[in-house]
Amino acid sequence: MEEENEILIYKKARIAGLLYCFVFAGGFFAEVFVRQKLMVYGDPIATATNILANESLYRWGFAISLLYLICNIPIALIFYNIFKRADKFLAALLLLFFLTGNTVEIVNIINHYTPLDVLKITSGVNGFNQNQSSLLAYLSLNAFTTGFGITLVFFACYDLVIGLLILKSKYLPKLIGILMLMAGVCYLTNSFSLFLYPEFAEKLFPFVLFPCFVGELVLALWLTFKGIKLLRYTYAK
Template identity: 35%
Template structure:
């Protein structure tokens, strides 16, 4: 019975991580590109607030999708930790902690969207703020979400760097996957620091988006599909003793 569990464990971890990454991608795309891009108008607080009020359920659905992503991040961090133990247990643990730190910061960022809901749904706030002030408070909370998330993405980028290095050194994962993940790390780092350093970031926003999106999407989807379709069999060739948690 013990042998059967240790033999199937790598397959289970690969499935968990692969499906988790794909589900995260779907929910993140919905929340980012369908909800946020459709409702939030940069520099126009009044229109943004009115859009959210008129599409309250959609906005709430976006928050739920982000929370699902947050929960899946924890699951994926655990699964990748198990999968990468045979390469280097300490670095695998570091990668997991970096992703968990990112997840905690992301959770703090999501809280600011809950604050937006309170501002726009609480009648008592109208007695405290004038309409313009209320809209400005909403936009401040939305900007706080973005800025805090950017800080979190620095840790996420470092997580990809460690995972990419471990994939490159593993011998059972494609080296090109490791390279793409490490490149994606620098994409996240460059974009996050550019937000904070460049006062005219918006002038180059499209370029930075490509720097982040292309290697990031390719790397994470590559990892997800490898885990689902190739990783399950590759991981079973490893010594099952490597997967015993001590």
Template identity: 30%
Template sequence: MNTLTTTSNPVNNAPTTSRRWTPRAVARTAGVFYLVIFTCGLFSELYVRGTLVDPASAAATAANITESSGLFRVGFLADTLMVLCDVAVAVLLYVLLRPVSRTLSTLAAAFRLTQAAVLGSILLAQFAALLLLDPAGPGAGLSTDDRDALVGLTMEAHSYGYLIGLVFFAAHLLVLAYLLIKSSWFPSWLGGILGVAGVGYAADSLGFFLLPGYDGTLSPVLLAPAVIAEFSMIAWLLLRGVRMDAGQRDVDGVDSQTGVTA
């Protein structure tokens, strides 16, 4: 059973309680946040920007965003929620995997937090497109062609910033893959496919920067394993949590070998 710790509230002296988490509870909480990340990321990247942003025409992009500004704002909100949940997942996975290697779990968290910082910063570029298209905004004094060109530039900057964020995410996945393989709590195949996903993310993202003329032709091939791997990770966290025997938990609800607590 769980151990409740009673403390005194300095304001009204009412007792408050804190509850220790089992590793399985930490894992399932991470799974909930990860599912939000997966859902919001696919919605904003594939549906919102996939529908509104035309890489071949800045004018078409500007027109689409103007006509569907509500959808564009919902996409912005989804991206913001995704970044917030990424921070939570980084911390929860660190708590869960630090018994395997405190150094490597810290490194994995640092890579994921850096990704979140990059993706959070490029939200400014995304919102700048709306500001430029506002009739009373900073783009009001520009010609239509100049304004549309700037809108296209801000969205292209957002796309490249996203790719930079994915490089850090790829590094996170590679370290996470090693930790999962070393841990007895997760199946080795899950760590293996996450490692493949990390290589795919890195290869595709760096290709845009290092290979002149690369247009993402190989993206479906390189990123397909990533979709499978991340969905598998989410499913495992939500449905299984961690692979533990009943004897691995003590009466406090904390794993007797790792001592993971909230």
């Protein structure tokens, strides 16, 4: 019975890895190939023109964002189930930070969709000209950027906690734990520089997020193709 349980844990880790890969790819697509591609910073009219000219792409960015946010929920539960043997308190913190960040992002994702509604609804409406509609849409996208920065604060805390759990449990290579700790620090640096020193944040981006990119990708791929070290998982009981 215990052996079956260990096999189940191994399978869950692989499932979490596959879901994590989708989350990583989906987030990269929605941010880099949709929002970053279509939003022209400081130019509401150009941004509105891009959104309307690429409406299908913009809608797919929203849909994929929703899908990866759904995937985050089982990932959080699987991680809690795996790491609670190493440290139940830290595992509970991981779960809370992960789900809180995910909830904030779910609420914030409406700011991705709203610009499309604004541009469609206000088109031809008396009292709205192109400049006003474009500005409203741009402000919503800007609000999304701020909300995403808030989201990353919670995911930074998750990264720090899972990094500690990886180092403590030894279920995964020590290097992955170090990379996740670095990712947490970089996410926090990115978010608080955005809130406190936006001009400085522009200079940091995207370099400050590179360690986050590496850490999240390595964790996702390792779980997918390697899983966890079952022997160490057994000894952690």
